[in-house]
Amino acid sequence: MSGTNAPRITVATAWLDGCSGCHMSFLDIDERLLELVQKVDIVYSPLVDAKVLPEAVDVGILEGSVSSEDDLEKAREFRKHCRILVSLGDCAVNGNVPAMRNPFKLADVMDRSYRENVTVHPVIPVVGVPALLPTVRPVHGCVPVDVFVPGCPPGADAIWQVLCDLIDGRVPEPTKVTRFGA
């Protein structure tokens, strides 16, 4: 990050179908958060109250895989509005645990939860909830991704390294600092 007059870098984050562990690992950068907010503006994230993704964002970070129509819409929206799109964590990079439902029929998966494992009032949720996609996909299965950061979750140091590279305009090399299942 250069002089104080340089425009501040904007970052947006979202979680799709995942466990929020990657966002927690981001928070694990701990006191470096204070340093980060000197350099970047988090303009959209589950951690802030903005409900609309701004028109142009420098770095978009997606955690989780694409499992529902909402996820798909969010991934497309991030691709459209973010200059650099980062797939953060194994779920975003390869589908990971959420994709474990793919060998099953979606209807069977739903039935287990909402018909079999209930005591009264079995019903499949359809009102005010997004439809689920038959197949869970990694983010790049839906939109082009620029940076892949594997790990379940990627460690805080790895996330910090990638962020610093992006902020300073270097090409990050995530595989040097993290790996699948890390």
Add this chain to the structure above:
Amino acid sequence: MSRTVTIDPVTRIEGHARITLELGDAGEVRDARFHLTQFRGFEKFCEGRPYREMPALTARTCGICPVSHILASNKACDHLLSVTIPPTAEKLRRVMNLAQLTQSHALSFFHLSSPDLLLGWDADPANRNVFGVMRQDPSLARDGIRLRQIGQTIIEMLGGKKIHPTWVVPGGVSEPLDTVKRDAILALLPEGLEIAKRTYAFYKTLVPRFVDEARHFGTRPTLFLSLVSPSGHLEHYDGVLRLKDANGRIVEDGVPAIDYARLIGEAAEDWSYMKFPYYKPLGYPGGIYRVGPLARLNNADTCGTPYADVALAEFRMLQERGPVASSFHYHYARLVEIIYAIEMMERLLKEPDILDARVRARARSNRDEGIGVAEAPRGTLMHHYRIDDNGLITWVNLIIATGHNNLAMNQSIRQVADAYVDGNRLQEGMLNRVEAVIRCYDPCLSCASHAFGEMPLEVELRDASGRVLDRLRRP
């Protein structure tokens, strides 16, 4: 003629949800619903997996409280093995659980809710977040970061990893604790306790400012469910189930956790991916109850550690008599529990047998059904598995802490909406209060979405013909 207001997504909670408010002709709230918008399907896709994979798999239900899932899952596996784990292993598991309680409660208080409490419900939404708190009150933000870090570091020292550690295994833990690590953890605790006490003392000065919120944020009567120790103390790892009613009468006590299904049923609704557990004897939806820090403190006779018991006595004074009813006081209860967790970790780590090398009972599966119950930061967590002769999972049921609170969260948003939302003139701060009552429960929707979505917030008021009467957009 009704109109619907949608808050989407609910922010500064752990997961994906939206709220809809249905308004009547006069702008009054007719119905309020909290919709979980993610579904994951663990209960099905774990089928066919070896039971020993379950702790690592179900940890991925949640990156905030993975340790809870790891513990409930391993307890279900202990049950499948039909073993009693070595006492040292149990103590070590307890330490990890308390470390997680510390980090998760710190996250809820500092990172997610403190912006409302410090900056105000009506503060500029663009600044009303933890980064805004870092600018306005850097020392408080630093405390929050450090307290969460202490919890996470202890988990890492024990389990090798802050998130999704694999050290807890069926039958105990995989490796004993050594002197160096024990001393390193003990060295972190005094600072943690100082921060916890400082935050608690500070929060007490804030409470009188929120008399109005405390009166409207989920005060309607419910039961309270939690584990307590066999002697009635605050308990997070094992123990027995206790249910108290809104007047403080004990309705169920000493119920072995494996008998949970005698107390708890589950219902589904077509408008949320989160199911609706209820207390069976009162039926659905009458059997409404709450779990989590508020329920645990209401149910426990004492905490059993010195500072936490003083804080507990002060907690009980929040209300003239009976259990503390307002869900607003979940925040208070969480801070008491952090103090308890740190005191208790110190006690456990000073036990003479904590370094014992015998930390794992080895066996193969000896039953075909296993149940594991533990207190997650947000409440009672239940894992229930069935396996075949080869140890492969044939059926799974998970009842998640946040799920237990589903009926109560819905009741609470209705109450807050009734008190604060004027359908004829919408204001952002009104809607933020509706979201804030949800934050009191600190819902962990990634958990609940084992059955969680996110979209821009745009609130529209429409009349019956669909004409937009008022519109509000964030930011």
